[in-house]
Amino acid sequence: MDELLRDFLTETAENLDQVDVELVRFEQEPANDKILGNIFRLVHTVKGTCGFLGLGRLEALAHAAETLMGEFRSGAMATPDAVTLILAAIDRIKEILADLEKAGTEPAGDDLDLIAELERVAIEVSKPKTAVDPTLGRELRPGEVPLDELERAFRETPGPDIAIAAPRPAAVAEAPALKLVEPEAAKPAAAAPALADEPRGGEVTLAGQTIRVGVDTLDRLMNMVSELVLTRNQLLDTVRRRGESEFGPSLQRLNHVTAELQEGVMKTRMQPIGAAWRALPRLVRDLSSDLGKKIELVTEGADTELDRQVLDLIKDPLTHMVRNCADHGLETPAERVAAGKSETGVIRLSAYHQGGCIIVEIADDGRGLDVERIKKKAVANGLATEADVEKMSDAQVHRFIFAPGFSTAAAVTSVSGRGVGMDVVRANIELIGGAVDLRSTAGKGSAVVIRIPLTLAIVSALMVTADGETFAIPQLSVLELVRTRRGGDHVIERIGDTSLLRLRDRLLPLVRLRDLLGLATQDADAAEDVFVVISQVGDDIFGIVVDDVLHTEEIVVKPMASRLNHIALFSGTTILGDGSVILILDPNGVAAAAGPATHREAAAEEAGSGFDDRADIVPLLLFRAGSAAPKAVPLALVTRLEMIEVDTIEATGGRMLVQYRGGLMPLVPAGEGVALKSAGAQPLLVFSDEGRSVGLVVDEIIDIVDHRMEITIGSISAGVLGTSVVAGHATEIVDVAYYLTLAFEDWLRRTDRPSERNDQPAVLLVDDSSFFRNMLTPVLTAAGFRVTAAASGGEALRLLRDGRGFDVIVTDIEMPEMDGFAFAAAVRAEGLAAHRPILALSSLTAESVVERAREEGFSDYVAKFDRPRLVASLETLAPRWRSAA
Amino acid sequence: MSADDPITYVTVEVAGQLFGINIGRVREVFALERLTRVPLSPAEIAGVLNLRGRIVTAIDMRVRLGLSPKTIDEHTMAVGVDHKGEALALIVDRVGDVLALTASDREAKPATLDPRWAAVAEGVHRLDGQLMLILDVERAVDSATLAQAA
Structure with a gap:
């Protein structure tokens, strides 16, 4: 395709998006000349360029639209019908442009229908002529207006301080190819280029301010910088190993320059999120008239910047969610008034930075999610049983929205329900390492909160080792580091196959990286003296046990080879300063692989229920005491698990006591028939409160399981609250209170x-x-x-x-x-x-x-x-x- | 191309068997240094390595052919090939000469060939005193074929 034509297409597409936005604004503020001036200029540019490139069909259409807008400029009332018509013309222009892009020529056919309509409305709106433009002072004929009007406007608007190039009718040819000002810069405030607009086309080159650069070029630059960063790291590493060296100072300088270069190139890839929002005002306007709802779109933080790659990926999900808000979220004006709200519903889009992430919120003040309807639909779609949904909290029910093929609109309208659901939205967001969450209050509205990483290319990572291998864990999911040591402040507790760490009164499940990756296990002593990387994925907090923690480093993420990317534990690879390759752990994958104790959501999904029911689930400590049947106690009640030497237990006056943490602790058998072991270590469950502790003597600690707390059979004996089926076995839930009174009356x-x-x-x-x-x-x-x-x-x-x-x-x-x-x-x-x-x-x-x-x-x-x-x-x-x- | 035009092969040895790889497919031949093993990966993936800034996935040809894995040290040789835009390395026991052979001398795979070997060979050349299997690179590195063989 002709390069001139290609530039025209890119530029025009941007201009037209801008026209959409401005027109919607104009409809709301018909008195704002500035907005009208902008629209006029944009359409005029399109018309002019089309004429120059010999695109007759486009030119005719743009001309007719321009004519109608000319009437507005001379004071005609901008009726919604007229605006809709102009928007229709813009849409037609877009269609023609799309064909033009594919075929390289304008498609056959004409647009006489639209043109006739545009002219008819132009004449119609010009008739009342109640407000004759004072500067013009005469009647306007359709088609005549733009030229005169425009030139007049140019003359009358005060110019900026910067030099304005004189109109250059001869220079139009190079105009589209040469420049241009980014649409952002050309927004109302920057009407400067418009002032110099010349009737026959291009805009003036504000040399050096902005240039258009191909995205490929930037991507390539980014890759080169990534390589440079690696090479720099290698050099630094070499010099560090050698100690003093004459390279020191220059390397230091190289280091700084590289860092700045990296930052600079990253910046070129950053775009304000507003770029992804540009189509939304138009969308909301159309939805508003299609749905018969009054909708106001409020945006906040449009200048928050993020990587364009990320931006591209969230554009569609955002549009989809705004559509959802308008269609499902907001009520009709009548319903709103009945509910005591203002007629106009508000959709609020906001974006802001938070700890290395960008948070985007799409909120409405509508009716909120209809829990009952979602429940019905979930049951109808076989996502859950009726019994299941009855037990679920509202938040759990809300999450069905993200289940594949789920749409809440009672009737699938033309607006939503087009087969793209929130499941796709979630999948897209998660693909780029983001997360989606949902909030809803009945009658007050709902909000979707998206958390997305700033950039995908370079991340800060924590280097850890396991069995001599180094792995990187993205810092984003790391909360803190804990060193455990036998006899130290933090000790790893073990129950059955589960390891736990008690950290500030929270009991965190642990997963050993060595086990997870199938590496050699450590001997028992070394396994006590390790580091725990406390990580968070969604609401789950868990510890990853590693042999050692090295340092943090900015790493360039390289994708996993295709034949390895089925391994969910890794999200990519990177090359370290010394040239070696290491694998980047994916915290999501680790959480999922760690099993139900750390990632109950995954477990619930595997079970086919597809929802998160962690709220009802309680970790239970299973043990045997007296009988073969397991007994259980909620883990949260247990302060510690201890193994004590039987020799140290003293029996006085029919009571058992043991020296424990500087005091005497009474021991109580946890049920009939529990006897102390004859020798060796005796397992105990220790309960402490207010400085007093009781040890419950048990035969064996079995495991920790996650269990939905339901007591199926009431208690018949003292010390037992009831029986529940845990992991397929009838299990007695022990009444802790009973045993505590045995120890301390x-x-x-x-x-x-x-x-x-x-x-x-x-x-x-x-x-x-x-x-x-x-x-x-x-x-x-x-x-x-x-x-x-x-x-x-x-x-x-x-x-x-x-x-x-x-x-x-x-x-x-x-x-x-x-x-x-x-x-x-x-x-x-x-x-x-x-x-x-x-x-x-x-x-x-x-x-x-x-x-x-x-x-x-x-x-x-x-x-x-x-x-x-x-x-x-x-x-x-x-x-x-x-x-x- | 006539059947008499010579085709150039890089010869490699895996478990005592000579293989020929069409030189057009060979990106480079190099000694393996610093291989990073990938936990949980299929057995034939020996690991990943950095070759001038590119991440290369190394496939142990011995495992690929159903033999025990090779003990890898810094003298271990590998043949670099590209497959679907990704860099791969085939780990071999030894890299030998470069031979130019004519296609007309090529023979079909013997029916008695071990099916795992047959799966990756596209033909045979009789050389002085030994057979050279022509390695079908596509099949040798294709993960689907890998899965079948495993």
């Missing part, structure tokens, strides 16, 4: 005698599950609270109405009949709480629920199994001194 009884201890803050614990009431009562009692438990919101309200005073109320959120939110509302409505804090307790930790709890006036929100946080929160909300005073 007063551990529980304090609740029974509140009058004697009324210096302690009183807690009202509302939970429908007897399991949780039984579990939390001893925990809170041990922490120094007087606990009164209620099995339902109704029961709790009765207690409050009876005048029982409590310092703080702790309530479960998910309860039948009256849920935690309703209970809290009732308490406040009846004035029963009198400024007493109410704390929400829930197994749902989705952000939306937390947010709702805040909105509903809960003082704090704690996950059910987060015992230390619960205690800490209670101590803040109801400090002991308050009651004592």
Whole structure:
């Protein structure tokens, strides 16, 4: 294709996108001459260039559109119909351009239909002539306006300080080929080039300001710089190994220059995200009229820059999501008014930087996701069973949106439901190492939050070793590093095949890189003295156990060879300073491969349910005590697992004691028939609170499993809460409280005698599950609270109405009949709480629920199994001194 | 091209068997240095290496032919080939002479040839005292063929 023509096509495509945006703006602000001037100039440029290149069909169409716009310039009212017509003409121009790009010539046919219509409207709008342009002072004839008008406008608009080239009718030929000003620069504020616009075509070259460079050239440059970075790293490495060298200073300089060059080239590839948003105002306008909804598009942070490669990849997902907001999210004006909202719905697009990432949010203030409808659809599509969806939290239900082939519109409209779903959006985003999340509040709107990396080419990575091999872990997913050592601050605990690390009262699952990669295992001693890379993938936090941590380095990511990229654990390769190749670990892959303990979502998907139900899942510690059948206790209750020498256990007065952490700890057998081993190491589960510890003697610690907490059979014997099927075996869920009282008789009884201890803050614990009431009562009692438990919101309200005073109320959120939110509302409505804090307790930790709890006036929100946080929160909300005073 | 035009082969030896690789397919012959093994990869992938800034995937021809893996040291030789835009290296026991042979002398694969060897050979040349199998590079490096053989 002719180079001139190619340049024309690129330039015109950009100009037309700009026209779309400006026209929509113009419709909203018909009085803004500046906007009109811009549109006029852009269309005029297209027309002029077409004429020059002999593209008759395009020229005629552009001319007719220009004529109509001329009428607006001379004061005619810009009616929505007229704007729609111009937009239609622009669309037709785009079609012709597309054909032109393919074939190299204009397609056959004419556009008389559109042209006639444009002229008709031009005459029609010019008739009223109520506002004759004062500078013109005469009637306008269609077709005559542009030239005069334009030149007049040029003369009358004040010029910028920079020199403006004189009109050069002869220079049009080179104009399109030579320049041009990027559309961003040509936006309203930069009307400067427009001023010098010459009726017959091109724009003036503001030499040296911007030049058009092929994307290939930039990509090639980027590759070269990547290689340069590698070579520099190699040189630095060599000199470092040799020690003092005369190369030192010049290498230092090379180092700086390379770094700056790298930054500079990266910058050339950066584009403001607004470039991906440019088509959206037009889209929203069209959607608004198609759907009969009033929609306002608000954008924030359009100048946030990101790599153009990333930008290209998110363009389509963004468009899709805006479409979704307009179609599914926002209500009709009537519905909105009925719901007490303003007629106009708002779609808000925002972009900002956050820790090496760009966050893009697409939010609407519509009806929010329809949980019931999604549930129905999920069941209808076979994504889950009815029983499943009933148990799911709203957040879990929301995630179905991302399931393949899912569309929520009750009727598939022409606007959405075109086969591209949120699953594709998610896949596209994840492809570039990003993540998608969803928030929705019924009646208030929903938001999709996308997190994308700044660039794909160079990442900062942590170098680690396993079995003598070096691997890179992208820094983005690394939270912190922990060194473990026998007898040190951090110790790896092991249960069954599972390794765990207790870090600031969180119990993190560990995965050993050596095991994961099938490398040789370390001997037992060395395996204790290792580094743990605490990583986060989505909401999952886990530790990757490595032999050693070397340093961090900026690495250039090279793709995996095609025959190796089925290995999900690696995301690519890179060449180090010394020339060796190392593999880059993919934290997503590691999390997935690490199994259900660290990546429950993956496990849920494998099970065919396709949703994330981690909220209901509790890690259980399985052990054997007395009988062959396994017993279980929620892992969160257990403080430590210990192996102690049987010799050190002392028996006094029928009680067993052991020296433990500078004190004597009583030991209690965990069930009948549990006997101490005759020699060697005795496994213990240690429970500690407020400086007191109890050791539960067990025969064997089996494993840790993730289990959905349901007690199927009620308790029949003391010390057992009930039976649940765990990993295919009927398992007794042990009543920890029972054993704690065996060790310290007063551990529980304090609740029974509140009058004697009324210096302690009183807690009202509302939970429908007897399991949780039984579990939390001893925990809170041990922490120094007087606990009164209620099995339902109704029961709790009765207690409050009876005048029982409590310092703080702790309530479960998910309860039948009256849920935690309703209970809290009732308490406040009846004035029963009198400024007493109410704390929400829930197994749902989705952000939306937390947010709702805040909105509903809960003082704090704690996950059910987060015992230390619960205690800490209670101590803040109801400090002991308050009651004592 | 007439059947009498000579075709130039780079000869290599794998487990005592002579193979000829069409010189047009050979990018370079080099000694393996610093091979990085790739955990969890198929057995015939010996690892990846850096060859002047390109990442090359090395295939152990012994494993490819169903034999035990080669012990790799810095003297181990490899033949670099390109396949579908990616750089590959075929690890061999020894690189021999370059021979120009005419296509008319070429013979079909003997029916008795071990199927794993037959799978990667496109013909045979009789040389003085030994047979040279013509290596079908496409099949030798194709992951689908690899999967079948495994």
